[in-house]
Amino acid sequence: MIPLKLKPGDEIRVVAPARSLALPWLTEELKTIANKRFEKLGLRLTFSSSVMDIDYMSSSSIKKRVKDLHEAFKDKNVKAIITVIGGYNSIEILPYLDYQLIKNNPKIICGYSDITAVLNGIYAKSGLITYYGPHYFDFGELRGFDYTLEYFEKCLFREDEYSLLESDLWSDEKWGRDQKNRNFFKNKGLLSIQEGEAEGVVVGGNISTLQLLRGTEYWPARKDKYIFFIEDDDEYGIDHLNRNIVSLCLDKSFTNCVGMVFGRFQIGSNISTELLRKIVKRNRKTIGDIPIIVNADFGHTTPKATLPLGGTAKIISARNSQLKIIKH
Numbered sequence: 470m471i472p473l474k475l476k477p478g479d480e481i482r483v484v485a486p487a488r489s490l491a492l493p494w495l496t497e498e499l500k501t502i503a504n505k506r507f508e509k510l511g512l513r514l515t516f517s518s519s520v521m522d523i524d525y526m527s528s529s530s531i532k533k534r535v536k537d538l539h540e541a542f543k544d545k546n547v548k549a550i551i552t553v554i555g556g557y558n559s560i561e562i563l564p565y566l567d568y569q570l571i572k573n574n575p576k577i578i579c580g581y582s583d584i585t586a587v588l589n590g591i592y593a594k595s596g597l598i599t600y601y602g603p604h605y606f607d608f609g610e611l612r613g614f615d616y617t618l619e620y621f622e623k624c625l626f627r628e629d630e631y632s633l634l635e636s637d638l639w640s641d642e643k644w645g646r647d648q649k650n651r652n653f654f655k656n657k658g659l660l661s662i663q664e665g666e667a668e669g670v671v672v673g674g675n676i677s678t679l680q681l682l683r684g685t686e687y688w689p690a691r692k693d694k695y696i697f698f699i700e701d702d703d704e705y706g707i708d709h710l711n712r713n714i715v716s717l718c719l720d721k722s723f724t725n726c727v728g729m730v731f732g733r734f735q736i737g738s739n740i741s742t743e744l745l746r747k748i749v750k751r752n753r754k755t756i757g758d759i760p761i762i763v764n765a766d767f768g769h770t771t772p773k774a775t776l777p778l779g780g781t782a783k784i785i786s787a788r789n790s791q792l793k794i795i796k797h
Contacts, residue, residue: 470597471780471796472549472575475626477511479548482541483605486534487556487583489523490516490605494645495554499609506608506618512549517541526558535565542574549625554606555582560678562587563687568594577625579775580604581768582702585674590687592672592779598797600624601674601698601767602775611648613640616772624775624797633765633774633792635659640771641736657764659790660742662749665760667728668783668795671776673698675768676713677705683720689778690722696782700732700768707740711748718755728760728784730792732768760786 475481483490490500507514517537522529529537541550563586572595578588579600588599602624603617610617616636623631635658642651670693673679679699682688690697697717701710717723734740745763749756762784766774776782781796 470572470575470595472577472598474628475512475549475577478513480513480515480546481507481549481551482515482517482544482547483520483553484517484534484537484541484550485520485528485553486538486559486562486580486587487552488527488554489521489529490553491521491523492527492554495606498648499606499645502611503605503608506614510622515547520553527556528558531561531565535562538562539567539570542571542576547576549577549579551578551605552580552584554604555580555584557583559583560586560681563590566590571595571597579625581773582675583678585678586681586687588674588778589672589679589682589689593687593689593691596779598777598779600775601778603773606645607773610644610771612644612651613638613653613771616766617774620774624777624794630793630795633794635764636766636772639733639766644771659762659792660764661786661788661790662742662746662761662763663758664786665728665758666783666785667696667760668781669693669727670695671698671778671780671782672696674700674778676701676710676717680713680716683716688722690725692725694725694727696728696730696784697726698730698732698765698767698776701734701738702769703735703737706738707744707748710740711752714748715752715755718752726759728786729762730765730784731761731763732765733770735769760784762786762790762792765792
């Protein structure tokens with residue numbers, strides 16, 4: 470199911486399936502910038518009743534988070550749901566969500582990082598396309614947000630297919646704590662590790678979170694030919710990524726994987742294109758000869774595109790690699 474696209478005047482509900490909007494570094498300045506960005510898009514923001522609740526897990530209770538999501542899906546005035554930020558515990562709510570209610574009230578839900586669990590769980594259980602894209606938090610970014618906004622609009626406001634081109638510049642600071650002192654780097658663009666072409670269903674997100682769903686009813690990669698879109702943050706390095714990739718490829722569902730796309734890794738992870746090449750080379754028998762592209766604009770760096778989980782993508786991995794979103 471593809472939810473209806475956004476249009477000016479639509480209401481957007483901000484929810485917190487992971488960490489709360491009450492985190493101390495989510496400042497009033499950041500919220501003001503975010504609110505104005507949504508206003509400029511012609512969208513009206515509303516906030517779930519527990520969005521500011523915070524406990525020892527930096528979130529509200531499971532019951533409250535489930536209630537907030539159910540209310541957002543049931544409310545006919547709400548046309549899209551956007552998450553505050555990621556965290557570590559959004560997986561807790563999966564057994565309690567009413568997937569029939571979600572299926573009966575299809576609408577956009579968008580976020581990334583730990584929200585990988587919610588997005589893939591909803592897609593697996595209901596068939597609803599979900600969106601791996603910016604949080605509410607990201608809309609508060611003072612600099613470097615233009616590309617993120619452009620692809621948010623391409624994916625969520627329009628129906629035509631689009632190419633996911635590389636950004637000119639990228640950055641990797643904890644900008645929520647310092648909006649002004651930032652370094653931007655020239656983007657090397659999409660890079661090919663294994664050549665080839667593929668078309669398939671988009672699944673994936675943050676690989677460390679995605680792996681938590683393996684062997685459960687919330688695992689998204691089942692019968693369709695699919696392309697894994699993978700990223701991770703700087704909490705982990707190359708050894709952790711290597712075993713996650715191998716584990717992913719050993720899953721029986723990997724026989725349906727026709728391609729892989731890696732997002733840009735954070736500087737602190739020390740994961741370079743050359744190291745990714747070495748991982749693929751040493752595990753070639755396990756991974757196979759599927760096309761693989763790296764350095765795409767999604768994940769934990771700035772900027773980030775919006776990807777439709779459950780949608781369709783076409784990739785061409787070559788000297789001039791291309792990535793096109795067909796169904797979203």
